[in-house]
Amino acid sequence: LPSTFALAARRARLRASTPVLVLVAKYPTPGASKTRLAASGLGDARTAEVARAMLLDVLARHARAGPRVQRVLLFSPPDGAHADKFARLLREAGCAEGDWTLVPMRSTDARSSNLTAVLMDALTRVRARFAPVSTTIFIGADAPTVGEDAVRAAIVAGLDGRAHLCPAEDGGYTLLGVPADAPASIFAGVRWSAATTAISQAARLAEAGVRVDIGATFVDVDDAASFEDLREKLAADDGQRALCSRVWALIEHGVAAHAEPNAGAADAPAAAEADATAAEPLRTGACSDAAVVARAAQAGELQLVRGEAFGIGGLDEALQTIARRVLATRALNPALVERLRLRHTRGLLLHGPPGTGKTLAARALGRLLGCADERVRLVAGPELYNQYVGRSESNVRELFADAEREQREYAEAAAGVGDAGARAPPRLHMLIFDEIDALTARRADTDGGSGASVTGSLVLSQLLAKLDGLSPLNNIFVAGTTNRLDAIDEALLRPGRLELQLEIGLPAVGARAQILHIHTAPLRREGRLALDAAGLDALAALAVNYTGAELEAAVRAAVSRTVVGARRGAPWSVSARELEAGLRDVRPAFGDADGREALARMCARGAPPRAGAAPNDGGGGDGDGRAGDAEIAGLPELCARVRSAARGELGGGTFAVLVCGAGTDALARARTRAAVAAARAADAPLLRVLASEEPRLLGKRPFERAEVLARTVREAHRSPVSCVVLEHVDRLAGAHLVRGLPPCAGDSATPTAARVDFDRELLGAVVGALTAQPREPTHVCVLVCTCASDAACDALFSRTAGEDAFFHAVLAVGHKVSS
Numbered sequence: 001l002p003s004t005f006a007l008a009a010r011r012a013r014l015r016a017s018t019p020v021l022v023l024v025a026k027y028p029t030p031g032a033s034k035t036r037l038a039a040s041g042l043g044d045a046r047t048a049e050v051a052r053a054m055l056l057d058v059l060a061r062h063a064r065a066g067p068r069v070q071r072v073l074l075f076s077p078p079d080g081a082h083a084d085k086f087a088r089l090l091r092e093a094g095c096a097e098g099d100w101t102l103v104p105m106r107s108t109d110a111r112s113s114n115l116t117a118v119l120m121d122a123l124t125r126v127r128a129r130f131a132p133v134s135t136t137i138f139i140g141a142d143a144p145t146v147g148e149d150a151v152r153a154a155i156v157a158g159l160d161g162r163a164h165l166c167p168a169e170d171g172g173y174t175l176l177g178v179p180a181d182a183p184a185s186i187f188a189g190v191r192w193s194a195a196t197t198a199i200s201q202a203a204r205l206a207e208a209g210v211r212v213d214i215g216a217t218f219v220d221v222d223d224a225a226s227f228e229d230l231r232e233k234l235a236a237d238d239g240q241r242a243l244c245s246r247v248w249a250l251i252e253h254g255v256a257a258h259a260e261p262n263a264g265a266a267d268a269p270a271a272a273e274a275d276a277t278a279a280e281p282l283r284t285g286a287c288s289d290a291a292v293v294a295r296a297a298q299a300g301e302l303q304l305v306r307g308e309a310f311g312i313g314g315l316d317e318a319l320q321t322i323a324r325r326v327l328a329t330r331a332l333n334p335a336l337v338e339r340l341r342l343r344h345t346r347g348l349l350l351h352g353p354p355g356t357g358k359t360l361a362a363r364a365l366g367r368l369l370g371c372a373d374e375r376v377r378l379v380a381g382p383e384l385y386n387q388y389v390g391r392s393e394s395n396v397r398e399l400f401a402d403a404e405r406e407q408r409e410y411a412e413a414a415a416g417v418g419d420a421g422a423r424a425p426p427r428l429h430m431l432i433f434d435e436i437d438a439l440t441a442r443r444a445d446t447d448g449g450s451g452a453s454v455t456g457s458l459v460l461s462q463l464l465a466k467l468d469g470l471s472p473l474n475n476i477f478v479a480g481t482t483n484r485l486d487a488i489d490e491a492l493l494r495p496g497r498l499e500l501q502l503e504i505g506l507p508a509v510g511a512r513a514q515i516l517h518i519h520t521a522p523l524r525r526e527g528r529l530a531l532d533a534a535g536l537d538a539l540a541a542l543a544v545n546y547t548g549a550e551l552e553a554a555v556r557a558a559v560s561r562t563v564v565g566a567r568r569g570a571p572w573s574v575s576a577r578e579l580e581a582g583l584r585d586v587r588p589a590f591g592d593a594d595g596r597e598a599l600a601r602m603c604a605r606g607a608p609p610r611a612g613a614a615p616n617d618g619g620g621g622d623g624d625g626r627a628g629d630a631e632i633a634g635l636p637e638l639c640a641r642v643r644s645a646a647r648g649e650l651g652g653g654t655f656a657v658l659v660c661g662a663g664t665d666a667l668a669r670a671r672t673r674a675a676v677a678a679a680r681a682a683d684a685p686l687l688r689v690l691a692s693e694e695p696r697l698l699g700k701r702p703f704e705r706a707e708v709l710a711r712t713v714r715e716a717h718r719s720p721v722s723c724v725v726l727e728h729v730d731r732l733a734g735a736h737l738v739r740g741l742p743p744c745a746g747d748s749a750t751p752t753a754a755r756v757d758f759d760r761e762l763l764g765a766v767v768g769a770l771t772a773q774p775r776e777p778t779h780v781c782v783l784v785c786t787c788a789s790d791a792a793c794d795a796l797f798s799r800t801a802g803e804d805a806f807f808h809a810v811l812a813v814g815h816k817v818s819s
């Protein structure tokens with residue numbers, strides 16, 4: 001109760017105080033503002049016009065904000081001449097006398113261009129001038145769509161002592177409401193003009209003990225891409241268009257930026273361009289409470305980590321998890337980290353199919369960690385190998401050398417020996433091992449001590465030694481990417497090594513739309529994309545199982561098609577038709593193209609040897625189990641069940657079908673046709689056919705065959721719906737006939753009949769494939785198996801007796817399965 005009263009009293013006090021809205025604005029002088037937008041082909045004069053129009057819109061829009069709100073125009077350059085110019089702008093915007101108070105921008109230190117100093121000073125002066133002040137809300141002139149609702153939300157949050165932060169789409173922020181109790185130091189150490197500006201600001205607020213509400217996201221215009229985003233937003237929203245009438249008028253009169261912008265950097269309130277300070281890693285600042293660890297990781301702040309700011313689509317959740325696990329402790333003061341004996345997460349392993357953005361995500365993490373590009377090293381696995389004895393291991397040691405040297409110098413300086421200049425904590429280095437499986441294949445898997453395997457093992461041992469030896473100050477972060485988690489030596493995955501492991505799977509439909517949006521952005525900016533967002537969404541729905549890299553390739557293919565198809569000199573733009581054709585040009589690795597070809601070959605094998613029959617007509621059937629194959633009793637019903645299973649009507653999981661039939665050639669063919677029909681009924685976007693006579697299986701040892709089978713099924717499970725045909729499952733399981741013992745005169749041994757036996761390893765692999773369930777509970781995998789001999793079929797059933805749930809559907813072609 002007392003605390004409830006205290007809170008109510010504070011609220012009442014704050015309600016009686018004045019909220020102040022501070023617009024940070026730089027005068028739109030040609031050549032001196034929005035340099036990146038100007039460089040994008042718009043030119044200095046037009047860019048200044050855009051900047052001016054946005055400033056006028058913002059002034060007019062917020063002049064009408066709530067009656068008790070004080071409005072300050074914090075202007076730069078801060079001289080008398082510009083004060084007059086801004087006064088004229090205010091009149092031009094239709095503002096009444098007193099709507100805005102003109103305050104020249106000033107910084108408290110010699111570096112007048114430092115945005116941190118500018119904002120700290122502004123906060124202190126505003127609080128002194130309008131005391132008592134409740135919330136101080138900073139906005140910029142580059143975000144004309146930031147509205148009254150956002151300002152109101154900031155004022156309300158301030159009454160409860162919370163900050164309110166509206167992110168920009170590029171990782172910066174467009175509005176910050178600072179509550180009355182927050183110190184001005186919340187701006188110290190913020191990384192301005194970066195894709196991590198918003199999260200860095202949120203981390204600083206958390207360190208100061210201020211909770212943050214994350215508000216709506218707005219466009220912050222500073223380059224061609226964001227200007228185009230603004231155009232799209234205004235075009236789609238009548239209300240916003242009316243409130244941003246000046247900038248819209250310019251857009252309507254054909255102002256457009258053209259060249260490829262420098263993506264990724266962000267401005268926080270308008271004057272961010274003026275900030276010349278070097279970006280600092282996220283580990284400065286003072287804090288005194290271990291609870292800040294929890295605060296830094298609180299969900300609100302993590303919403304600020306957006307893949308789009310790094311040109312990554314569909315990986316927001318993965319990036320937020322990485323940020324939570326990796327950034328939270330690194331946002332703390334190193335001294336506190338030492339006192340609390342905290343150990344940062346020092347390693348990350350991203351695994352998943354090729355081309356899904358694992359390397360992109362690892363690089364984005366480097367930027368989130370404030371690692372300058374020269375301190376991020378991308379190492380391709382095989383690059384480290386050297387034929388000379390010991391060279392490969394020394395290559396590994398060299399990778400760590402710089403970070404270790406900096407760490408040593410710091411430790412020496414702290415102990416009073418060595419160079420005193422090295423007292424600043426060593427900066428973070430990042431190593432990204434691409435295809436780390438090449439480097440660290442499981443030591444047990446390396447075959448029998450060949451030269452290569454011994455080197456691989458030594459390289460891994462060296463890497464493990466280096467990871468274990470990293471000093472507690474943790475000035476190095478190691479990330480690995482792989483397509484084969486199963487091939488990674490477990491020693492590498494232990495805590496303290498690559499302890500955070502995340503799967504980056506095939507992108508779902510929303511993620512595919514985002515990726516297409518990212519890769520078509522340059523076309524859109526150039527006015528060469530004849531497709532809106534809804535069109536891209538429709539395309540994404542078509543591109544089932546395409547990875548990010550394949551979507552990018554499809555866009556490239558569409559551009560080539562359009563350019564080739566366009567008449568010489570005629571204007572061209574990429575349409576939905578070309579993008580669809582581009583998708584068809586790219587064969588997705590997790591698609592059905594290879595499977596369809598294999599199925600067509602199977603279909604040809606299944607055709608009855610009838611004179612004049614087309615190879616693909618399945619002998620009087622079209623192979624889909626609906627119209628033809630009438631002579632195979634039960635096939636239409638089987639196909640109907642498969643279809644319903646593939647649609648998810650029977651729930652997620654593995655759905656196995658066994659088609660048996662042997663004895664005569666006609667039965668064998670009918671069996672093959674039935675399997676093809678069942679596989680086609682599944683109509684799965686991922687289709688694989690594995691036959692025992694497969695070239696990739698021939699001549700292979702049982703464990704290698706088992707591995708191919710396991711990998712095929714594992715990959716199939718990545719797709720929402722998949723179908724794997726195991727032709728001759730009995731042979732895949734290594735079925736063979738064991739001759740019986742004949743009765744023998746004078747011998748006590750009982751005579752036995754011939755029986756079918758299996759290779760234990762292969763049978764294990766087949767049973768494993770039949771029982772394995774996709775990790776995603778909604779994914780469906782249809783396994784269509786054929787069995788080539790009655791005896792093997794019976795044996796397979798007797799082997800799996802009690803577990804006949806293996807086969808959810810059995811079609812016995814021309815004979816009766818005994819089980």
Ligand SMILES: Nc1ncnc2c1ncn2[C@@H]1O[C@H](COP(=O)(O)OP(=O)(O)OP(=O)(O)O)[C@@H](O)[C@H]1O
Pocket residue numbers: 311312313314315353354355356357358359360361434435481482483515518547548549550552
């Ligand atoms: N999620 C994504 N968003 C945007 N682009 C993507 C995405 N995933 C992949 N791409 C595109 O594909 C290219 C390759 O991606 P990346 O190298 O990160 O994949 P990967 O998963 O590391 O592949 P590999 O396992 O083969 O190394 C990227 O440069 C990018 O253009």
